[in-house]
Amino acid sequence: MRLARVRALIIIGTLALVATATAAWAIMNDSQADLAGCEPGEVPVNLAMPKPQDVEVRVFNSTKEPGLAGQVKADLQEYGYKVVETDDKEVEGLTTSARIVYGPKSLGAGHVLSAYFLDAERQFVPDRDDTTIDVIIGDGFRQVNTESEKVQSLGEIGRPTAPPGTCEIGKGTEVTPQTSAS
Structure with a gap:
């Protein structure tokens, strides 16, 4: 039973790490962030x-x-x-x-x-x-x-x-x- 818990924790930890890295990449490459200071109608x-x-x-x-x-x-x-x-x-x-x-x-x-x-x-x-x-x-x-x-x-x-x-x-x-x- 102990080995199963360790495997589960490793899998959950890996998934959490991948999710965090993916979210960070998406935030850094978000093109909408460039337009944050634009008012409606501005080019x-x-x-x-x-x-x-x-x-x-x-x-x-x-x-x-x-x-x-x-x-x-x-x-x-x-x-x-x-x-x-x-x-x-x-x-x-x-x-x-x-x-x-x-x-x-x-x-x-x-x-x-x-x-x-x-x-x-x-x-x-x-x-x-x-x-x-x-x-x-x-x-x-x-x-x-x-x-x-x-x-x-x-x-x-x-x-x-x-x-x-x-x-x-x-x-x-x-x-x-x-x-x-x-």
Whole structure:
């Protein structure tokens, strides 16, 4: 009878351990917890600033200069971005260097990407459901900023903030290259 009790206690203990581990995993991976601070009707936005290799970009040329989208694609790929499409796209009155268009899932990434362009317009589209960011090259374009110019630009524009009618769900930071003093 003693051996049967020991086996029963071992089985019950194992089941309790598995149940506790499963509950802990479910709580830590619950996506609803991210929306806890959102009011009804607010659009959740991701303010995380991911690494370039985690960002998909489409580049469109709205200027009359041929091949500009390909040039920008090459520059962004050099910095690690995944450029998934290039094309021409007419946009009337785009006099700045670029317009960066993004949705709620990529607000932080769009913010960082805008720092590669001198006077980029940022356009948040609340009902956009994908994570891809559109870069539309405008008539004011001269070149894609270098990494150090991007870092300086981010210092000037600051961290991304949630637009009115939205609530933030991600606050990660981008990993930037470290420079060592010589």
